[in-house]
Amino acid sequence: MTQGDFRENVQYEAVKTAREDTALNEVHRPVPPPRGRNFNIFTLLLIVGGVVVVVVLALMVLQFVSPSTSTPTTSDAIKNGAGNVQPSATVVGQNDPAIYWQTIQTQTAQGLHMSVSDLKSSLQSGSNTSKMSHSGSGNVLSTVATEHNVSPDQLRTIELNAIQAGCDKLVSQSALTQQEADQRMQTARSWDQNMLDSDVLNAFLNDGQTPKQ
Numbered sequence: 001m002t003q004g005d006f007r008e009n010v011q012y013e014a015v016k017t018a019r020e021d022t023a024l025n026e027v028h029r030p031v032p033p034p035r036g037r038n039f040n041i042f043t044l045l046l047i048v049g050g051v052v053v054v055v056v057l058a059l060m061v062l063q064f065v066s067p068s069t070s071t072p073t074t075s076d077a078i079k080n081g082a083g084n085v086q087p088s089a090t091v092v093g094q095n096d097p098a099i100y101w102q103t104i105q106t107q108t109a110q111g112l113h114m115s116v117s118d119l120k121s122s123l124q125s126g127s128n129t130s131k132m133s134h135s136g137s138g139n140v141l142s143t144v145a146t147e148h149n150v151s152p153d154q155l156r157t158i159e160l161n162a163i164q165a166g167c168d169k170l171v172s173q174s175a176l177t178q179q180e181a182d183q184r185m186q187t188a189r190s191w192d193q194n195m196l197d198s199d200v201l202n203a204f205l206n207d208g209q210t211p212k213q
Contacts, residue, residue, distance in 0.1 A: 093166070093184070097175055103166040104203040111158030112148050119144070120204045139197045156193060159200045163188050 093100050109119040126140035145155040167184055170176035176184075188196065 096166075096170060097173070099169050099173070100166040100175075101203040103169045104162045104200060107162035107165045108158055108200055108203075111154075111162070112145060112150055114148070123201065123204045139194060139201070141197045141201045142193070152193060156196060159196050160185075160188060162200060 105116045105120070109116045112119060114122075122144050123140050126143055142152065142155060145152075145158075150158070164185055167176060167181035171178055171181050188199070191199070
């Protein structure tokens with residue numbers, strides 16, 4: 001081998017080695033992450049979080065502003081001057097078994113020292129008289145109680161005891177839970193005398209049903 005050939009071989013090997021090193025560097029060079037990927041994920045998380053917050057706030061606002069529904073009570077049955085119960089959407093105990101209202105009739109009549117039939121007749125007669133005269137002379141039940149020397153306080157006690165007896169009867173027949181009976185009595189005790197008279201009067205004149213016009 002001549003000296004010229006030796007030099008060419010050396011140069012060839014040097015070039016070959018350099019090319020191999022370059023190729024290795026290209027293979028092991030780390031691939032940079034695509035631009036904008038981290039940014040897009042962060043933006044997506046912000047959007048999702050914002051939507052969740054808006055939905056939660058909307059539900060809270062709806063719950064706050066939505067009107068609460070309440071069970072109609074006999075307090076909605078406002079009496080007119082003649083002492084008759086005005087029609088209302090629902091009467092407390094309207095859908096209860098008849099024994100509830102029959103018990104109220106019996107207990108009220110006993111408290112006034114009258115029979116159920118006599119008390120019902122007096123209440124119906126007094127109601128019709130008040131309608132005809134338009135006198136607005138007050139509650140018929142209170143008038144009958146006064147005629148039998150029963151004071152307003154005594155009448156209130158008689159009426160509450162009658163409602164309590166009716167509730168106890170329903171509880172004993174599993175038609176009402178004790179909690180429901182306690183709630184009904186709490187409502188009855190909160191009524192003024194006119195409201196209480198209206199409820200008991202309804203037992204005699206309408207058999208516990210919603211009064212008709």
